[in-house]
Amino acid sequence: MGKTLYQKVWDAHTVGTLPDGRTQLFIATMYLHEVTSPQAFAMLRELGLPVLHPERLFATVDHIIPTDNQCEPFADPRAAAMLNELRRNCQENGIRLFDLSSGRQGIVHMVGPELGITQPGMTIVCGDSHTATHGAVGSIAMGIGTTQVRDVLATQTLAMSPLKVRNIRVEGELRPGVTAKDVALHIIGKLGANGGLGYAYEFGGSAIESMDMDGRLTLCNLAIEGAARCGYINPDETTFEYLKGRPYAPKGAEWDAAVARWKSFASDADAVYDDVVIIPAEEIEPTVTWGISPDMNIGIGGTVPAPEQARDEEGRKAYTTALEYMQLTPGQPLKGLPVDVVFIGSCTNGHITDFRAVAPYLKGRKVKPGIKALAVPGSQMTALQCEQEGIAAIFREAGFEWRLPGCSMCLAMNPDKLVGDQICASTSNRNFKGRQGSPTGRTLLMSPIMAAAAAVTGTVADAREVFDIQ
Amino acid sequence: MPLTKIISISGKAVPVAGADMDTDRIIPARFLKCITFDELAGTMFYDERFNTDGSSKNHPIDAPQHAGATIILGGENFGCGSSREHAPQAIKRSGVQAIVAETFAEIFFGNSSGIGLPCVRASREDIARAMEITTAAPDTQWTVDLESMTLSCATASFPINMPAEPREALMLGKWDAVVELMNAPEAVAALAASLPAPSSK
Numbered sequence: 001m002g003k004t005l006y007q008k009v010w011d012a013h014t015v016g017t018l019p020d021g022r023t024q025l026f027i028a029t030m031y032l033h034e035v036t037s038p039q040a041f042a043m044l045r046e047l048g049l050p051v052l053h054p055e056r057l058f059a060t061v062d063h064i065i066p067t068d069n070q071c072e073p074f075a076d077p078r079a080a081a082m083l084n085e086l087r088r089n090c091q092e093n094g095i096r097l098f099d100l101s102s103g104r105q106g107i108v109h110m111v112g113p114e115l116g117i118t119q120p121g122m123t124i125v126c127g128d129s130h131t132a133t134h135g136a137v138g139s140i141a142m143g144i145g146t147t148q149v150r151d152v153l154a155t156q157t158l159a160m161s162p163l164k165v166r167n168i169r170v171e172g173e174l175r176p177g178v179t180a181k182d183v184a185l186h187i188i189g190k191l192g193a194n195g196g197l198g199y200a201y202e203f204g205g206s207a208i209e210s211m212d213m214d215g216r217l218t219l220c221n222l223a224i225e226g227a228a229r230c231g232y233i234n235p236d237e238t239t240f241e242y243l244k245g246r247p248y249a250p251k252g253a254e255w256d257a258a259v260a261r262w263k264s265f266a267s268d269a270d271a272v273y274d275d276v277v278i279i280p281a282e283e284i285e286p287t288v289t290w291g292i293s294p295d296m297n298i299g300i301g302g303t304v305p306a307p308e309q310a311r312d313e314e315g316r317k318a319y320t321t322a323l324e325y326m327q328l329t330p331g332q333p334l335k336g337l338p339v340d341v342v343f344i345g346s347c348t349n350g351h352i353t354d355f356r357a358v359a360p361y362l363k364g365r366k367v368k369p370g371i372k373a374l375a376v377p378g379s380q381m382t383a384l385q386c387e388q389e390g391i392a393a394i395f396r397e398a399g400f401e402w403r404l405p406g407c408s409m410c411l412a413m414n415p416d417k418l419v420g421d422q423i424c425a426s427t428s429n430r431n432f433k434g435r436q437g438s439p440t441g442r443t444l445l446m447s448p449i450m451a452a453a454a455a456v457t458g459t460v461a462d463a464r465e466v467f468d469i470q
Numbered sequence: 471m472p473l474t475k476i477i478s479i480s481g482k483a484v485p486v487a488g489a490d491m492d493t494d495r496i497i498p499a500r501f502l503k504c505i506t507f508d509e510l511a512g513t514m515f516y517d518e519r520f521n522t523d524g525s526s527k528n529h530p531i532d533a534p535q536h537a538g539a540t541i542i543l544g545g546e547n548f549g550c551g552s553s554r555e556h557a558p559q560a561i562k563r564s565g566v567q568a569i570v571a572e573t574f575a576e577i578f579f580g581n582s583s584g585i586g587l588p589c590v591r592a593s594r595e596d597i598a599r600a601m602e603i604t605t606a607a608p609d610t611q612w613t614v615d616l617e618s619m620t621l622s623c624a625t626a627s628f629p630i631n632m633p634a635e636p637r638e639a640l641m642l643g644k645w646d647a648v649v650e651l652m653n654a655p656e657a658v659a660a661l662a663a664s665l666p667a668p669s670s671k
Contacts, residue, residue, distance in 0.1 A: 013665070015657045018650045020642070021635045026661045029668060036554065038505040047648070052658075056667050064503065078503040085505050117668040129553040129577060143553035145581030146507075151648050157658055159647035161635060193490055194547040197576060227550060229576045248668040258666075293490050314489045314546055314594070321488065412499045432494040432551060439498075439517045 002268025005121075005234055006165045006200050009140045009265060013123045015157055022159045028122035028139075030152045031108045032059035032095070034086040035413065036127030040149035041089040051093040053156045058117055059090050060098040062107045063413045067376055067403035070100055079414065093153075106379020106405045109133040109347040113217060114381050116246025120235035120262035125152060130347050130429065132223040135232030136216035137239050138265060140200070142230045163229060164198055164274035169205030172281035177464040179357070180215030181349060181427065181447035183207070184222035185287040185297045187279065192311075193295040196228030199274070202267060203233050207281040213242040214353035221348045225294040225429060234266040286463060288334050289431045289445040291322030296431075297445070298334065300462045306330030325433055326442050327421070334444070334460045340422040342373040342455040343436075344448050345403075346410040349427035350378025352385050354448040359391045361452055361467040367399030368458030374416065375400040376408040400455070412437030425454035475643040476586055478615045479568040481540030482608065484530050485601040486515065491544055492551035493578065497560045510556060511563040535608035543601050544571035546594070549578025558582040568614040570621055570630060572597060583636040586645045590614060592621055596628035616641055 003011075015024040037059070044051070051057070064079040074080045090097040098104040098111055105111070109130050112118040120138035125131060127149045134141035144158065151158055170183055188195075201223045208216070216233050223231025233239075240259050243249045250258040285299030296319070298304070307319040307330070323330065328337075344350075344358065355377065367373045375395045377383040383405050386392040396402050409416040410428035417437025418424055424436055424443050431443040444460060453463035463469060501513045519529040530536050542561070548571035549557060558581045561569070569582070569589045582589045592600070603626060604610050610623045614630065616637055621628045639645045 013661065015654055015661055018647070020639045020644060020650075022647075024651060024654065024658075026658060026665065028665055035502050039507050039555075042506055053662060053667075055669075056662075058668075076503075081505060082503060115670075119668060127553060127555070129551065131553075143577050145553060145555035145558075145577065145584060147555060147581065147584045147646070151651055154648055155651040155658065156662065157651050159651060161633070193550060194573065194575075197547070197573060224577075227547065227575060247670050250666075293492075318489050411494075413502060430492075430494070430551060432492045434498055434517050435494050437499075439522055 001272055002270035004165045004202060004267045004271045004273065005138060005232060005265050006140060006163070006202065009121055009123060010162055012121065018159055022161050024157050025123060025160045026157050027125050027152050028056065029117060029124045030057050031112055031126035031131070032057060032149070033063060033108050033128065034061050034082040035063045036146050037089065037149055038082065038085045040127070040146045040153060043147070043150040044153050047154070049154045051095065051153050054094040056156060057095045058098070058112065059086060059095055060105050060108050060111050061086060061100065063407045063411065065406045066415050067406045067408045068415070070404050103380050106381065107347045107350060107407055109221065110350060110378035110382065113137060114246070114379055116243050116249035119243065120239060121265040125158065129224045130221050132229065132231050133217050133221040133347060135223070135230050136213065136220040137243065138232060138235030138262065140230055140232065143224065163200040165202055166196065166199045166275040166277060167202045167204060167273040168277045168279065170203070170207040170279045170281050171205040172207060174207050174281045174284060177286055177449065177469040178284050179447040179449065180211055180218040182284055182287040184219050185289065185294065185445065186284045188222065188226040188295045189287070189297045190279065191226055191277065193225065193293045194227050196223065196226040199228050201226070201228040201231040202273070203231060208233060209236065212353060213238055214351035217351065218348055222429060235262045286447060286450050288450065288460060290326060290328060290334055291319070292325055292431055292433050293318070293322070294429070294431060294445060296322055300335060300450070304328045304330055304332045304334065335462060337423070337460045338458060339425045339444070339454050339460060340372065341418060341424040342371060342451050343409040343424055343426040343428060344451050345374065345376030345378060345408050346428040347378060348429045349448050350376060350382065352382045354427070355386050355391045358448045358452045359394045361449065362398040363394050365398055365456045367455045371455055371458050373400045373455045374403055374409060376403040377405050379405050409436055411435060425451045425460065427451050473643040473646055474586060476588055476640040476645065477617055478613055479540060479588065480611060480613045481567070482536060482538060482610065483541040483543050483600065483604045483612045484536040484539035485543045485605060486531070487545060487601065489546040490550050491548050493549060493554050493557040494551055496549065496557040497554065502554060502556050507556065507559040507563065510560040514560040514564045538565065540565060540567040541612050541614060542566050542569045543597055543604065544569060546572040548574050550575040553577045555581045558585055558587050562587045570597065570600070570614060583640065583645060584647065586640065588614065588616060588632065588640055590630040590632045592628050592630045599626065600628060
């Protein structure tokens, strides 16, 4: 009987079984950022323990940094204190920090793959739920809590129970104008925000196999929004091509050995899954959320549902709450809904490919007057590439504010926030109440080209019509 | 390291109704700008409880009759969203000692178990019934008992469940895993040597 990648990676990293029955799992790489690590270092100091494997830890700063001006001192003293605490902890423990001056700083889930630190067959953790992103290269990557960050600092291991594995196969060819973001939102809509509880999601099928690495990163990034703690894609030629030549990727003779090893982790053809879901690629439309949970989404051609259309009583209550918060009416199309703010960026859609996809359509067009449009590359490396390729210039010329790398308007821990009940067409990952910084702010999740279409029209729009994508 | 054995939690309960109670609602991001968790006491569900001008939304948590509640009654997919341990830390540091909900998000559940905050599941009907009882009579004394796996009060008793491993860890006072994780340094060293670490050289 064949094994899944999940089982193979799990087995390769198992230290043993703990007295309570859980597995002691070795962690190949842990990423650290300023929000969820300071308390872990404090706990470690209280216990008087050293960091066991500093060479397997990589840190950067992303959540709290301003994106308009990163000169220090920051206007917000608490943000400054968090960055300085991260610096102190990394310095004292010999941990590599990709700081603002490094040229490699960025959102942690962008930086890891971009530098080639994230590799197939690894166990990867970070005190951040979107760690699932790193599964795109064929690793088992999970978000963990701060006490668990402390456990890894002290022992490079975690106490874990294995997940079940659901194989989600997207078969066929995606229609023009349909992106990885739409695939992810569609899957979450279909299986529910709670549907992946207890599962790892293995994404496969011909539509996934032909997806580039940035698209795969977007897809795995959103696994957690469907409650799957990790999402992954089997490593293939696209993966190896992406990693080759990156700063932390193996080099020379080591490269060939590494590729052979990485290939061995891919799920066997006769692997047995706990569940299989098949989704025809053709049924996926450009998708937009209408509510306060990522599964509350519809194709751009659809209309806002009524509470009666929810699965059950609990769902009807949730729909009612969402409609009230979003100030939307059942039966109303989203198309044509005026927006106030457009945000292109985040660990979901702040990749070079996202900006490359949008730039040609923005050329010669302007952001609708009165709309605040932010473009925030996810990392310094991506920002530099965007400058070199003339992409940043196109965004600026179109009327976007071209910002410095960081989490920005995804989560309201820095100055980029919605005001009042503004509506934001956002490429980020969560449309929770208050997520973008205003307790009454409204978020519509969508793909970068859909957000760009909203920017130029000032309303939710079908990018295929606005940009004549066929 | 001696830890409290968590076997049974008693006290008043407070309903926090609704599915998908996400971690942004449990602890809004602006409270995350802290270097220790000590600052989080009293911040749980802040924007659910207060308007932007600081006035009360009359959430059950702030109702005088529910003051001092040690048990939260919640809905489906409780704690979904971010991995921020700030969420269970804020709940625990606000005086809550157990959460009973229909289902829990994976990371939230693990974070809570790891800091000695038991999260137990009950059926939708039983939680609705418990909410009714506690709303009608807020002084009702409830007990979450991990031994008998029940949520009970003088007039009712409901079955609860929880996976075996975290239950065992809580009841044996071994919910902080770090002690056990330090018991096999040779095996860890052997694995570390066999698994390549990323290097820029």
